[in-house]
Amino acid sequence: MPALEGQTLGVVGGGQLGRMLGEAASPLGVDVVVLDPTPEAPASRVADQIVADFDDPEALAELADRSDALTFEIELADPDGLETAAAEAGVPVHPSPDTLRLIEDKLVQKRHMRAAGVPCPAFREAGSVDELGSALDELGYPAMLKARTGGYDGRGNAPIHGPDDVEAAFAAVGGDAMVEAFVDFDRELSVIGCVGREEIDAFPVTETIHEEEILRRTVSPARTRQDIREQAREVAVDVLDELEGRGVYGIELFEREGEILLNEIAPRPHNSGHWTIEGASTSQFEQHVRAVLGAPTGSTELRAPTVSANILGDVDEPQPANLQGSEAVLASDRAAMHWYGKREVRPLRKMGHFTISGPQEAVVDRLLNRASKLADELTFRTDG
């Protein structure tokens, strides 16, 4: 094993996840190169950037040549291209391109996990309107139609409340899809898992709060029973056992009537794990850098109860990003700001996040209240 310091990590994708990977890599002495088509991508602040499409073979080859290992921060990464570039340069890719292939197709992902005994909501393939209709006869209403590939942050998803919605939903999702019985969950949870050289580990279970299918807040540790947290962790470890390659994974779960069901898997650091920067002994980003490069992973223990709040574009049209209200966040005790460096704000675009941590004995409801009050005062609108 070469020492970690002095190594270079190549990352497909240079958004906020790439930026936070770069921020975590620097103290470790790891250089980061990202591949992203947008010039001056968020990660370019703390990483070198190759400006090219995610699947550009020459750019992937350059990325591999400059790196000691490859990884990706977006599911849009091309598994074949990564595999080829890595093999030619003789460097590893983590997680494995096979894992990316498995996860990028939500139907394949769910079939695999169900076959492995991971509890999943009922689902069916829906390759046509007719097939969707038959599936719904079995699953009932409401249900969620999901594009098999390419969806994120609610994009590619369409709820179906009754038979009248079927055709419009199928048209909206457009093509290959799967349909899932709607889960009337009590709570949404997330586990950030980590696969190291020999060890599988997981960060404390997080509660996630979405609106319009976009993550708004996380609460760590999750406000649920200890046995539910343990069950969530067990399901996450079962999922990790099925995935090839080292790195950090975001595993989104439903809690319903005391049971855990798998929602979705992300083969990368995940928005629901941003709280670990302040709240855990090692952040998910540092953990990913360590794991991918084959260094020992760090402790995942809780350092402080922590709530995170996403800062989303609250504008109707794209415009230059001028955030109002951030000074109150900075002035708040145990608050930490994370700004992603995007110059343009767009409707619901993720522009940054902040966390509020407490001492060990802190009541997370209070932290959540504080975070929500601060978040409510943040705006990009200039008409207010």
Place this chain on the structure above:
Amino acid sequence: MPALEGQTLGVVGGGQLGRMLGEAASPLGVDVVVLDPTPEAPASRVADQIVADFDDPEALAELADRSDALTFEIELADPDGLETAAAEAGVPVHPSPDTLRLIEDKLVQKRHMRAAGVPCPAFREAGSVDELGSALDELGYPAMLKARTGGYDGRGNAPIHGPDDVEAAFAAVGGDAMVEAFVDFDRELSVIGCVGREEIDAFPVTETIHEEEILRRTVSPARTRQDIREQAREVAVDVLDELEGRGVYGIELFEREGEILLNEIAPRPHNSGHWTIEGASTSQFEQHVRAVLGAPTGSTELRAPTVSANILGDVDEPQPANLQGSEAVLASDRAAMHWYGKREVRPLRKMGHFTISGPQEAVVDRLLNRASKLADELTFRTDG
């Protein structure tokens, strides 16, 4: 007040302090530009770099033009050049160039602080061997001869144990000097102070452990009585009251027989404050970025008892830096590695540091033992 995110901080000096400033600035959405004559200086990993001498007028003008505020991470910064460049670009410099002038001359610094009522060791000017001899007649032996300007990490200092050392010490220090009564301290302490827009604050008092006048370990909180810690903080605040301009200051102190004496002041983040990255609610680097740019400063409260250990070059000759033993640090619970990205190791060069934190109730002696064991296993020597 413009929002912090989107601002640019110009820093004279691009060493490890500049690098850690850049690491702290990125999550805040603050870009950093450093001015440093060494290409690919440590900070260039996370900052833009202007490659030029610290006092190059054109480079200082460019730095000021690109920045919303100027600061420095080395005392070698040129106060006149900074003042001129800042005035022409219409941006502030923090701390004030006057503070830099006051501090860069150790005799002026001590005279000012003594006049302000800050307790200092006895000292005299020593501009010639004769003057040094007369001073020693008053101060007695042992004593420490110090170059008035340019010394750091023990360089520019020469101990005088008796009359036989006087001429050699004066020759070694070379020219304008001051001589200080040797303080037979019980403990060395450090306080990282912070001057914000309106507030003066200080991080918890740190104990510093030097060998050969180079910092080796810090222990936070310091293992001394509560009333001594309070006294140290009061002396630090008295010092800060005398300094103009916002920012973070490192204030090194002696504890002797229940009393606090001022040792030295650094008008910048200081090696003895690196522990704040893991151990305090806000790090000294984030605090400096916030303060210099006029944003609210963060909480300085202790987050976790923390010990830091410097990683110094243990080689006899310069050579490529290949550190052995870092994997054990990474594998250690609650350890955090900070590598400065220097490719060449030299005798006693500061190459990085690591910290070990504990839970709130941790006994710092144990943390210190763990850190020292890990540090003892680190080596750049290839002959071992």
